[in-house]
Amino acid sequence: MMSRYHQRFERDFRGVWERREQCGSNGSCGGTVNGCVSTSANTANNRPGLLPLPVIPSLLPTPASCTTSTASNEITCKRLSLTCSTSSTKVSGHPTADTQAQGQVLANSVRWGQTPINQSTPWDTDEPPAKQMREKDIAAPLWPPQVSATVSQAGLLANTFTLPQPPVYSQCATIQTPIIGVTPALQTPHPQLPAHFQLPQQPSQPMSSMVLNVQSQTLAVGGLPPMPSVCQVAHPVGNGHLTHPMVQSAALTCSTLPTNGPLANGLQETCSNGLQMLKTVGLGKYEFTDPCHPKEMLKELNQQRREKEFTDLKIIVEGKEFEVHQNVLASCSLYFKDMVKRLSAENRSGEKMQLSMSNISSDVLELLLEFVYTGSLIIDSVNAKTLLEAANKFQFSTFCKVCISFLEKQLTAANCLGVLAMAEAMQCTELHNMAKAFALQNFPDVAGQEEILNVSKEDLVSYMSNDSLNTKAEELVYETVIKWIKKEPSSRVQHVSELLAVVRLPFIHPSYLLNVVDNEELIKSSEACRDLVNEAKRYHMLPHARQEMQTPRTRPRLSAGVAEVIVLVGGRQVVGMNHRSLTAVTCFNPQNNKWYPLASLPFYNREFFSVVSAGDNIYLSGGVESGVTLADVWCYMSLLDNWNLVSRMTVSRCRHNSVVYDGKLYAIGGLGAAGNLDNVERYDTITNQWEMVAPLPKPVHSAAATVCGGKIYVFGGVNEAGRSAGVLQSYVPQTNAWSFIESPMIDNKYAPAVTLNGYIFILGGAYARATTIYDPEKGNIKAGPNMNHSRQFCSAVVLDGKIFASGGIVSSEGPALGTMEALDPCANVWTLQQSMPCPLFRHGCVVIKKYIQSG
Template sequence: MPRSFTKYKEEHKGDRCPLKMTLDPVEMYDFRDTEQSSSLLLQLNKLRHKQIFTDVWLCAEQTEIPCHKNVLVSSSPYFRAMFCNNFMERQQSRIVLKSISADILSAIIDYVYTGRVNIHMNNVLPLMQAAAMYQYERLFEGCSSFLQVQLSPDNCLSMIRLSEILNCESLQVKAKEMAMRSFSDVSTSEELCELSLPELMGYLEDDGLYAEEEQVFETLVAWIHHDPLSRRGSISDLFKKVRLRYIHPTYLFQFIANDPLIQSSTLCTELIESVRRLMFSVSNRYINNPEIKHMWVARRRYSCLDRLVVVGGRKNNEQTSREALVFEEQTQTWQRLAKLPIRLYKATYVALHSVLYVIGGMTTSAKCNQATSAVYTLSLKTDQWRLAEPMLEPRFAHQSLSYLHFIFVLGGLGPDRRVTASVERFNSMFNQWESMAPMPEAVLHPAVAATNQRIYMFGGEDVMQNPVRLIQVYHITRNLWSKMENRTVKNVSAPAAVIDDKIYIIGGYTRRMIAYDIKSNRFINCANLKERRMHHSATILNNKLYVTGGRYVNGHDAIQDSDMFECYEPKTDSWTSKGCLPHKLFDHGFLTLTSVQQTWAKS
């Protein structure tokens, strides 16, 4: 006994209760010893190794392992049934276990007594089979977790087969997810060609498949060519799983339509011809065939995301930018794409068939500045710029927009720096440009938008830089223009965008935003911008209007560049900030592009 306590007793000798304390009453103290269970297992394992109180021996091959029945019964429903029911093993001291090796049995018993086991590629499958047989569910899932770490595009289809044999749902889910996300790599593997028709159909019809439709088509063709005699008859069923609406027309009509497999199927050629008629009609009202209607209205796959992309423009009022950036919604950051091959002043930017087009502009170099007819394209899939078919005429400070499979280029300044009223149209089905009816009035910097088979052009300015109070309308199928004066229109260098039969005109040397209701032919006032803004850009994503950059007039009537990034919600008629661009920018492109999920370099 410590001396201090003895001294305390002597000092308080005679006290009735020297250690009596006044404590607040408590209902209960739930004491938990977190080390007790592991300590108990440790002691039981020591007893096992010394064969103290062991009452059964588990035998495999030539090895006998002493155990405690009560430990086995407590650890597994299998052994509980063996030793707690009227089976002959209940009376035996030695139990011979078949279909299991001595090493795996030893590993299982070590796991029972210690909760630990070393899993590696050489033992994971027999260990998993033994865990399933003897009903050690957590060990079974531990083996599954080990295999999930080993998953790769090269082995995920094999892992799916294995998961089906082992009836392991967790492994099957992860392996299927890997196959879906890495379909670009999986689709070229030999194992994919070994899939059954229902298995392949399951992948191709899944909304979550990470693949562009061109790749879906190439995959089904490769699968058929792997065993053409028995699989050729499946072409029409598989072809229905390709979402033709989202395939680039050039690829569809020049490559797919001429494929021998497709030409051998009457149904496939009829489907392609129906798509061709739909595209030429510039309207969807001619869908009579139920097959093509189902294919035409099919949604994009979930893995195809709409992304906001900023490209070109004037950066920090210093020089024409070659940068292209994509906005990552999850991280709220801008990621870098490949840079434009050259600097282009007052080019235009259009998205068509998930491809970004940079059209015309003025080349800026130390030697000379001149208008160009060049067209550059960028796909988010490859992140590479390519030269496309050039326009018929060089121009800059023009307007461009896309509608169905067309790109329209309107007005601008020609090589002689004069305002032009000419209009060109790019037909992506035939990869060629053609001249269209010119605008009634040649204007610069109007707001343009396309909907309901028409192009609407609002305002702009004339050669004397005076605002033009006009609405010019182009009927696409008739190749005809009309115009009407409107005193509400007074915008210059303002973007326009379409949401639900309304064309929103955002700013343009003014704070005002108005919406033109196409059905009622009237303008509606919307929530104003914070400043008088011009030379900014706008696009639509998920029925919301996004606006970036531009120039604005500050409180001292001075023009400044902007890095703003804002969103307008039509339902609430309100603006919210989305942060900032990485730098100040105006006269740039701001578009919505669709691509399969992937990552790019951070800005």
């Protein structure tokens, strides 16, 4: 009894296949074959729902030549005579088309009435796959014999390459093809090809070989002259469709590339470094890019410079000669570009040009030339200013940016005014703003440095008159002005009235004003200074008339806004039954119990990140966004109130911990794409580089981490089984070694940890109110006072000798908390604090010194 598929075939396709066999036996049909195929296709199309029987190219008795026409976008296949010569190369040991049965169209393993279909398609056949594949049903080899095909890529590949096919290798590109009608899948995608050159992986099955001979031939297209790099295939592959030539070579590996010829050697060298890139830029056009080329060229040019080969410019500085290449130097410096142009116009003899320079030292020039020819240079705090001045003077724009970035991270109270003056002279806005903000915020430290006594009068006036000068007492400003004048009284005493005018005398304490300022000899000797002191006295004695005394000296400074604040970063908010990610960043000033908005996060829908403060900057690392684990590191710069992407971790991670020790940031454990992570990374904010350190003994995520007594402690967390890890791990940075102890008392997860007075406090977690206190010296754990609310996914910081816990969620169903609690160790009790702007959890929380404008 025939199945419905057998009946459908007898009804719709039997005549077509019989005519096709007749064409094959005659040896020449012209366009009949195509006509037969199109007839069958039309027949199938006239009956919706029926599947057309696919063409089985692997078993056609003769190869087909495919010609591409640019006019009609059609591919015309002509059956060639068995006697005609082809460009295919027969491989010994494999049957050819001459030995095949002329009428054989279906593979031996496929019976009449069955439609060979792609195995990834869930269509049914008459027999289950297990029965079809049984040995007793297979009367002949399951896989069809190999058919040779020819690919012509004259403009791209000049040699014949081999795809890996263990254990036998041939001089032909071999592609594995599965059962008839199934698109072949490449076993290993080429690592250097873009994604659109790679085929999706198919289920692994035994495959037969299809041999492609790569030859240097061209293809005539629609009456146009032959074009290189166009594929001429003597036989379609896969399921009857032509395959892009680059797909055929996608599985090439460095080990199988031939080493004869310059192209092969070049490919082998770039492959070993993983830097070769080959991509399509048009029809039959491919672009090859070697990222190593600039580096290798610079290396060779530098070698030529050292050996004085092909140099055409001699620079003489302090009696020392530097021979360089004009074009190399001019490509990096606009100054030398113009100089070389002028010298070239004057030098008509063709001799090597010479240039004597006196406005730069030989050591600095040698460092600049080293950077020009290598792209790298060692910068330190000693030579940074000198290099920046030289780079700015001679217009090395790239090197200027490098020096500016370095100096921004090297600002201290002892050098910020010098950097400020230099940046202003060079009109470097970015460095000027950073140095100015640093000097204003750190005035108490700057005032104690010797550098402030050596600045110019103009710079001192500009500095002292700024409303943003951070000083808790105006008396310090007055004392700094008097010290500056007394450093060189003979030349500076004439500026005493101008300098005293920038001091906010009305805000000096009355007793200090009468006992110190009024008795200063420099003040007594100047009538203008006495008027300024009298103005301050009237301000104190006549408070009702202060509205009429509006002068620049009666305007208070904004330094009252500079304080240690608690910063809340991002998090999740519960809206009804849903959660929503927040981008808001806010800070809380405990001195006035007020919240202030800061620059929002530059991304959306990110959670499970880690936040830590280093100095007055905030670093946010990792997290998950739209299901993708990230490695980004963002920095919030307190002085400029903005977020910047500064680096990327070596490993993408989320639910990890980050701490700062000795000025370096540590990213610990977490959750990666493959599960729990045990690796630990260390980030240097100066060099902007990450490095791996000793891994965690027990990989965990969602743990509690803090620094205490020169060690990094990691408490609990979630292990690989999804349970509480029950382990305490400690790390000593000096020895780069971890140690751990396991204890059932350490069962915290989703809880923060902070250090106060030599003790480590672990707060809440797992819907708990408990406070756990760990003594690192004695190694014991005890219970502390309970919080007012159960808090999971909360955050905690230490400020003014108190522990502040913020936000969190009560249970898995909510609600989120919008309150903060503070623990005073002396009273040993938690007290509720100011409410947060909104309830949130999974947020970051740090403490920084922040300047906040009042009003």
